[in-house]
Amino acid sequence: MNIDKKNNQEEMIAYKSSGFNIHPSLALNELYEIKNYQGANPENAKILFVGRDPNWHCNIDKMPVFSQVEEYLKDGIKFWRKYGIHHPFLSQNYKGDGKRYHKMFSKTNIDSSLADKISFIELIGFPTTGMSKKNDKEFKKKLISESNQKHLIQLDQILDAKDKSIFVAWGLLDDFLFINKELGLFENLSNIDKSQLDINDLNQIENIFIHKHFSDSISNNTIAKISNEVSKCLR
Numbered sequence: 161m162n163i164d165k166k167n168n169q170e171e172m173i174a175y176k177s178s179g180f181n182i183h184p185s186l187a188l189n190e191l192y193e194i195k196n197y198q199g200a201n202p203e204n205a206k207i208l209f210v211g212r213d214p215n216w217h218c219n220i221d222k223m224p225v226f227s228q229v230e231e232y233l234k235d236g237i238k239f240w241r242k243y244g245i246h247h248p249f250l251s252q253n254y255k256g257d258g259k260r261y262h263k264m265f266s267k268t269n270i271d272s273s274l275a276d277k278i279s280f281i282e283l284i285g286f287p288t289t290g291m292s293k294k295n296d297k298e299f300k301k302k303l304i305s306e307s308n309q310k311h312l313i314q315l316d317q318i319l320d321a322k323d324k325s326i327f328v329a330w331g332l333l334d335d336f337l338f339i340n341k342e343l344g345l346f347e348n349l350s351n352i353d354k355s356q357l358d359i360n361d362l363n364q365i366e367n368i369f370i371h372k373h374f375s376d377s378i379s380n381n382t383i384a385k386i387s388n389e390v391s392k393c394l395r
Contacts, residue, residue, distance in 0.1 A: 180290035180298045185221040188287045191233040196285040196311060199236040199246070202318050205279035207390055208326045209265075210319070211373075212335065213284040213292055213299070217256045225254040240275040264374040268387040277394055281318070283335055285311030303335065304342045316345040322367055325393040327386060329373040330359055362386060 183189065192214070202208055220226055228248035232239040240246045247262040248254060270278060285308055292299035302308060319326055333354050340350035349368070357363040362385040363370040369389060372378040 180295040183287035183289045198280040200279045202279040206277045210328045211282040213288045214282045218289040237275040240272045261375040267383045327369045
């Protein structure tokens with residue numbers, strides 16, 4: 161995705177009105193043009209955690225923690241092993257949105273020695289800001305936009321791998337269904353019937369695991385089950 165200054169200014173205006181948009185930071189967008197995932201390369205990773213969009217505070221590039229964000233996005237494996245935390249939002253320097261997700265994820269107690277096996281990837285391949293749930297129309301527009309379609313095609317191929325354990329947040333099942341109807345991608349994931357699953361538990365369909373979002377009211381029991389499945393996959 162190529163975003164020039166003019167487009168960024170337009171997106172910032174849209175962000176102010178919609179509450180959700182492409183992140184206005186040129187620095188952040190440049191980092192995502194190099195690498196649009198966090199942690200290990202999803203092509204090589206054994207464990208994938210799939211999210212909706214890589215959401216960052218609109219002023220993240222002006223916060224003290226941004227130097228660590230840059231370090232993390234450039235090499236998430238090295239960052240985890242250097243600091244002993246999987247994400248800069250766990251730093252004492254950060255107090256904003258997104259911290260709960262990573263605090264809850266850290267309860268899996270995945271050791272930093274396994275950092276090269278863990279990848280975090282989202283349906284949108286460029287950084288966003290604002291809450292997608294507050295403007296689903298704008299989210300869906302960005303989701304299937306031309307600038308995101310190459311990312312979705314690549315992600316479709318990655319998530320079709322049977323030799324990976326893939327953890328999917330509950331709400332993404334509706335997104336997969338929408339993408340499939342619009343673009344014909346994610347056939348297997350779009351066919352998962354939520355009515356047959358338990359939102360309060362860890363559900364398994366072959367190598368796909370569906371659970372509550374880490375930012376939601378996910379239980380310690382579900383987190384323990386996720387941790388167990390990660391351990392089983394890496395034995």
